[in-house]
Amino acid sequence: xxxxxxxxxxxxxxxxxxxxxxxxxxxxxxxxxxxxxxxxxxxxxxxxxxxxxxxxxxxxxxxxxxxxxxxxxxxxxxxxxxxxxxxxxxxxxxxxxxxxxxxxxxxxxxxxxxxxxxxxxxxxxxxxxxxxxxxxxxxxxxxxxxxxxxxxxxxxxxxxxxxxxxxxxxxxxxxxxxxxxxxxxxxxxxxxxxxxxxxxxxxxxxxxxxxxxxxxxxxxxxxxxxxxxxxxxxxxxxxxxxxxxxxxxxxxxxxxxxxxxxxxx
Ligand SMILES: Nc1nc2c(ncn2[C@@H]2O[C@H](COP(=O)(O)OP(=O)(O)OP(=O)(O)O)[C@@H](O)[C@H]2O)c(=O)[nH]1
Ligand SMILES: [Mg+2]
Numbered sequence: 001x002x003x004x005x006x007x008x009x010x011x012x013x014x015x016x017x018x019x020x021x022x023x024x025x026x027x028x029x030x031x032x033x034x035x036x037x038x039x040x041x042x043x044x045x046x047x048x049x050x051x052x053x054x055x056x057x058x059x060x061x062x063x064x065x066x067x068x069x070x071x072x073x074x075x076x077x078x079x080x081x082x083x084x085x086x087x088x089x090x091x092x093x094x095x096x097x098x099x100x101x102x103x104x105x106x107x108x109x110x111x112x113x114x115x116x117x118x119x120x121x122x123x124x125x126x127x128x129x130x131x132x133x134x135x136x137x138x139x140x141x142x143x144x145x146x147x148x149x150x151x152x153x154x155x156x157x158x159x160x161x162x163x164x165x166x167x168x169x170x171x172x173x174x175x176x177x178x179x180x181x182x183x184x185x186x187x188x189x190x191x192x193x194x195x196x197x198x199x200x201x202x203x204x205x206x207x208x209x210x211x212x213x214x215x216x217x218x219x220x221x222x223x224x225x226x227x228x229x230x231x232x233x234x235x236x237x238x239x240x241x242x243x244x245x246x247x248x249x250x251x252x253x254x255x256x257x258x259x260x261x262x263x264x265x
Pocket of ligand 1: 019020021022023024047048049077078079080083102103104105107218222223224225
C-alpha cells in the first residue's frame with residue numbers, strides 16, 4: 001500500500017456496529033454492553049435471522065432500554081452476507097458515515113474499536129486482522145487456524161490481494177466506500193462474503209488497511225461454520241482467480257491494455 005494512499009478523510013461522525021445474530025441469546029447482551037462501554041457514541045444494529053433461541057426478543061428488550069440500539073428482524077437464516085447487505089442498506093438510508101461489521105460471539109473484542117476507528121481516519125476499509133504482526137488468536141483450535149491461514153493464502157495467490165486476513169469479519173467500512181463497491185450483485189453468503197468485499201474494495205482503488213487484533217474463540221454458543229461455507233469460498237475464489245489471472249495475462253499480451261486493479265491501490 002503506497003503511503004500516499006493514506007490521506008486524511010472526512011471525520012467519521014456517525015457510525016453503526018452491525019451485529020449479525022443466529023442463536024446468540026446469551027452472547028448478545030454481553031457484546032452490546034462491551035461495545036457501548038468501549039465507544040459510547042457508536043450505535044448498534046442487531047441483524048437477527050429469526051433465531052429459534054429467541055435472540056431477536058433479547059435484542060428487542062435491549063433496544064427498548066437503549067436508544068442507540070436497533071434491531072432488524074429478518075424472516076429466516078439466510079447467511080451472514082445477506083444479513084450484512086441488509087444492514088448496510090439500513091445504515092445508508094439513515095445517513096451513517098461508517099458501518100462496522102462485528103460478530104456477536106465475543107471473538108471480535110469491542111475494545112479494539114478505538115484503534116480501528118483511528119485507522120479509518122486515513123482509510124476506506126479497516127480490517128481487524130489476526131494474521132499481521134501483533135495480531136493473534138486465543139484458544140482457537142489449530143484446525144481453525146489452518147483453515148483461516150490457508151484460506152487467506154489461497155486468496156492471495158489467486159487474486160493477488162495484498163491482504164493477510166482476507167476472511168476477517170471485524171471491519172470498518174466508510175459509507176462512501178460501500179457506495180463505490182456495487183454491492184447489488186454480491187451473492188456470497190459465508191466467509192466468501194468478506195473476501196468478495198475485500199476484492200471489490202481493492203478493485204475500486206480504495207485504501208484498505210489491516211489493524212492487528214486479538215481474536216478470541218467463542219466461549220458460549222455454537223459455531224455456524226460448516227463445510228458448505230468453506231466449499232463456497234474455495235469455489236468462488238477459484239472462479240474469480242481464473243478470471244483475474246486471465247485478464248492479467250490478456251493485458252500482458254496486449255489484448256486489454258491498462259492497469260491491473262491491484263496497481264490502483
Ligand atoms: N443473521 C445471521 N447471522 C449469522 C448467520 N450465520 C452466522 N451468523 C452470526 O455471524 C457471526 C459469526 O458466526 P459464527 O458462528 O461465530 O461463525 P464464525 O465466527 O465464522 O466461526 P467460529 O469461529 O466457529 O465462531 C455470529 O454472530 C453469528 O451469530 C446467519 O445466517 N444469519
Ligand atoms: Mg465466531
